[in-house]
Amino acid sequence: MSAYRSHTCGQLTAANAGNEVRLSGWVHRVRDHGGVLFIDLRDHYGITQVIADSDSPAFATLEKLRAETVIRIDGKVKLRDASLVNPKLPTGEIEVYATDMEVLGASDDLPLPVFGDQDYPEETRLTYRFLDLRRESLHNNIMLRSKVVRSIRNRMWDQGFTEFQTPIITASSPEGARDFLVPSRLHPGKFYALPQAPQQFKQLIMVAGFDKYFQIAPCFRDEDPRADRSPTDFYQLDLEMSFIEQEDVFNTVQPVIQGLFEEFGGGRPVDSVWPRIPYAESMLKYGSDKPDLRNPIEMQIVSDHFRGSGFAIFAKLLEQEGTEVRAIPAPTGGSRKFADRMNAFAQQQGLPGMGYIFWRKAEDGSTEAAGPIAKALGEEKTEAIRIQLGLGEGDAAFFLGGKPETFEAVAGRARNEIGRELGLTDENQFKFAWIIDFPMYEKGDDGKIDFSHNPFSMPQGGLEALNTQDPLDIKGYQYDLACNGYELISGAIRNHSPEIMFKAFELAGYGHDEVEKRFGGMVKAFRYGAPPHGGCAAGIDRIVMLLADEQNIREVIMFPMNQRAEDLMMGAPSEPTNEQMRELRLRALPKE
Numbered sequence: 001m002s003a004y005r006s007h008t009c010g011q012l013t014a015a016n017a018g019n020e021v022r023l024s025g026w027v028h029r030v031r032d033h034g035g036v037l038f039i040d041l042r043d044h045y046g047i048t049q050v051i052a053d054s055d056s057p058a059f060a061t062l063e064k065l066r067a068e069t070v071i072r073i074d075g076k077v078k079l080r081d082a083s084l085v086n087p088k089l090p091t092g093e094i095e096v097y098a099t100d101m102e103v104l105g106a107s108d109d110l111p112l113p114v115f116g117d118q119d120y121p122e123e124t125r126l127t128y129r130f131l132d133l134r135r136e137s138l139h140n141n142i143m144l145r146s147k148v149v150r151s152i153r154n155r156m157w158d159q160g161f162t163e164f165q166t167p168i169i170t171a172s173s174p175e176g177a178r179d180f181l182v183p184s185r186l187h188p189g190k191f192y193a194l195p196q197a198p199q200q201f202k203q204l205i206m207v208a209g210f211d212k213y214f215q216i217a218p219c220f221r222d223e224d225p226r227a228d229r230s231p232t233d234f235y236q237l238d239l240e241m242s243f244i245e246q247e248d249v250f251n252t253v254q255p256v257i258q259g260l261f262e263e264f265g266g267g268r269p270v271d272s273v274w275p276r277i278p279y280a281e282s283m284l285k286y287g288s289d290k291p292d293l294r295n296p297i298e299m300q301i302v303s304d305h306f307r308g309s310g311f312a313i314f315a316k317l318l319e320q321e322g323t324e325v326r327a328i329p330a331p332t333g334g335s336r337k338f339a340d341r342m343n344a345f346a347q348q349q350g351l352p353g354m355g356y357i358f359w360r361k362a363e364d365g366s367t368e369a370a371g372p373i374a375k376a377l378g379e380e381k382t383e384a385i386r387i388q389l390g391l392g393e394g395d396a397a398f399f400l401g402g403k404p405e406t407f408e409a410v411a412g413r414a415r416n417e418i419g420r421e422l423g424l425t426d427e428n429q430f431k432f433a434w435i436i437d438f439p440m441y442e443k444g445d446d447g448k449i450d451f452s453h454n455p456f457s458m459p460q461g462g463l464e465a466l467n468t469q470d471p472l473d474i475k476g477y478q479y480d481l482a483c484n485g486y487e488l489i490s491g492a493i494r495n496h497s498p499e500i501m502f503k504a505f506e507l508a509g510y511g512h513d514e515v516e517k518r519f520g521g522m523v524k525a526f527r528y529g530a531p532p533h534g535g536c537a538a539g540i541d542r543i544v545m546l547l548a549d550e551q552n553i554r555e556v557i558m559f560p561m562n563q564r565a566e567d568l569m570m571g572a573p574s575e576p577t578n579e580q581m582r583e584l585r586l587r588a589l590p591k592e
Contacts, residue, residue: 004072004104010046014093016077021096023048024072024104026134027065029115037062039098040115041073042134049086049095050075058101068114068134070105073098122554127568129559141556145544148264149216152237152540155256161212161239166201168218172518173200178222180232188585194220194233197537199456200522202240203494206533207525214239216540222565227552228486228542231565240535246477246493249534250274250434253489257481257538261430264547269429274481278437283404284326287412289438292485293431295419299411302327302399305385311376314355314401325401326411329389330418333396334358338421339371342398345417349410351400357382358396367393416485430483430546438478441471441507450508453478456522457492458534459504466503477534488543491536498526 004024012021025043032038039050039062050073052059058073065071075096086092111127112120114134125132132138153163172179172193179193195201197219205213217238225231237256241248254274261270275293282289285298303324306314314325333339339356346354355373362368369382377385389397398414400407419425440459442452449471457476459465465474481489495501501523505515516523544556554560561567581587 008045009041009043009048010090012048012077012091012094012096014079017079017094019077020074021077022072022074023050023096025070026114027067027069027071027107029067030062030065032063039065041071041096044139046090048091049080050098051078051095052098056098058098061101061103062098065103066107066109068107068110068131069103070107072102072104074100122562123568126554126560126562129569133558138555141544141548141550142558144264144548145540145556145558148260148544148547149235149540151260151263152216152256155259156214156237156239159212159252159256161214162210163215164205164210164213165215166195166198166205166217168194170195170201173197180220180222183584183586185584196221197236198238199454200519202238202535203456203496203522203533204525206240206242206494207496207528207530211242212239213241213535217537225561225563225565228545230541230553230557230560231563232561235540237538237540238535239537240533242531242533244493244532244534246436246479246534249479249491249493249536250276253481253536253538257432257488257543260543261547265430266547266549271429271431274432274434276434276436279435279439279475280437282433282435283408287408287410287415288485289435289480290482290485290487291412291433291435292416292419292425293433293482294427294429294484295416295425297329297331297415297419297424299326299328299415300389301325302385302388305377305381305388306401309377309381311355311373314399317401322403323401324404325399326404326407327385327389328354328398328400328411328415328418329391330396330398330422331391331424332394332422333418334360334394335396336371339396339398341421342414342418346400346410346414349413351407351410354414355399356396357385357399359386359391359393361393373399432481432483432488435480435482436478437475438480439472440474440476440478440504443472448509454490454492455505455508456494456501458495459500463497463500463503466500466507471507479536481536481538484546486542486546487539488546489536489538491534493532493534496526496530496532498523501526 001022006022009023009025023041025041028040028042028047030037030039035054037052040047041050052062073096075098077094078097080093080095112124112131114131117137169182169192173196177196179196182192182194184190184192198217202213215238217236218233219236220233223229223231258270258272279289282291287299301324303318306325307318309315317323335358339358343353357369357371357374359367359369374382385397391397400411438453441449444450453476457478460475460477477493479491480487495504502512502515541553541557545553548556550556
């Protein structure tokens with residue numbers, strides 16, 4: 001027999017009754033039933049109930065055990081009485097009568113319990129993450145993540161992709177976030193960067209003639225944390241293909257992602273129809289470039305009904321260039337109480353409020369519009385709005401106006417809130433959509449033109465578009481995959497022409513010499529025969545978060561940072577020693 005176990009704690013069944021066995025694991029729970037001890041012994045594989053009475057040689061030691069002490073048990077497998085069988089456990093038909101035991105690792109008093117699902121402060125959970133990971137729900141999430149990664153690898157190999165690893169220490173790249181810089185000891189004053197993504201390397205792999213690449217890639221970005229984003233590092237399924245167009249990427253990715261959600265989604269329906277929605281249409285209808293299509297509400301422009309109307313706030317607003325009024329339909333939301341609740345929601349989001357109209361049955365049996373806006377607009381215009389939005393008695397509509405960029409995000413959140421409040425959003429399913437035709441450029445707060453998405457993307461229309469069109473009108477062959485309100489994938493068909501690349505960066509304010517300096521490897525490679533290529537990257541943490549039905553990405557990462565980008569368990573970031581700083585020829589400035 002092994003020194004520690006003959007079986008795991010999830011292995012024994014009725015077929016083992018009468019066997020002498022050895023188990024090792026953690027003391028999950030101890031119950032004293034008047035001289036008979038029941039110990040739930042837990043390991044990675046499951047739980048086995050161990051019993052000991054006063055006749056057991058192990059009794060005296062077992063009754064003194066603290067929870068989470070690691071022990072070895074020798075004993076005999078017994079069938080439970082039929083009335084005591086636990087159908088929730090694979091080992092629920094048996095128990096092990098303890099004849100001998102040994103403490104392998106004693107436990108102090110616990111800072112947080114492992115048994116049960118009590119909610120504890122995040123600071124405590126992250127400081128003692130090794131304990132937190134023993135809890136069943138989190139343990140299951142991490143195992144789910146491992147299975148998802150294995151399934152991804154198998155699916156990619158099955159589609160003819162080859163896995164390669166790209167460097168972790170590299171040069172800085174404009175990926176839209178701050179780099180983590182690494183000082184060079186051998187080259188004082190110079191710094192490496194941790195890769196925000198393997199972007200340049202995977203393109204160079206295509207130039208090198210490897211046709212289909214993928215890897216489960218670690219990426220590093222110094223970002224502000226959010227519930228669905230790690231502030232330091234994350235993992236993505238990174239892939240690239242040669243001699244393809246945008247539709248080829250879609251056709252390659254859908255079987256992989258759809259298969260994952262069907263395999264690990266717990267039986268929730270997975271929509272197989274993935275619409276292609278242009279970015280501008282997505283922002284108009286959903287107020288977001290990652291729309292939650294489980295919610296059927298679609299916003300519409302209703303400016304014409306307010307232009308020159310008696311509702312002075314919107315009428316005057318529409319006299320300004322670039323403004324419009326949008327409506328958020330709210331089927332079944334036709335009550336003043338609900339309208340007031342949504343008005344309060346808008347105020348919480350930083351807006352003065354949202355105008356509304358709701359439709360009710362009039363005394364004569366007809367449908368009439370009610371609310372301050374309805375009184376100001378009059379019957380004809382409110383009826384035209386109702387018909388346009390396809391609403392009826394018992395429904396409502398909410399209105400936001402101004403320049404779209406000032407209210408779109410709030411409108412999108414209000415749409416989501418209305419869908420949830422009214423029970424219109426079917427939360428027990430997965431719905432996907434490709435968002436396409438992203439703007440290649442955007443104007444920053446300083447009025448300068450910059451890339452709005454991936455700077456290495458091919459502009460639609462190629463060099464001619466760059467030479468003849470307003471940069472803000474140029475679209476890129478760029479695409480995102482949205483699922484249930486989250487961005488899961490971002491990608492593009494790449495720019496593989498040096499001439500187009502120089503012009504694209506020139507419009508964003510990068511001179512020829514700067515492009516050569518910062519991206520010399522890519523530029524040089526493109527001069528020696530580069531194939532048309534493209535690809536994407538899928539966020540593994542976010543995929544697992546959706547599959548596990550979690551709201552916070554830290555629940556699916558084994559050792560996450562906290563909201564302040566700190567590792568409370570390992571004490572990072574930490575202050576370097578004076579010797580380390582001297583070796584790197586660095587000096588830290590005092591805090592401001």
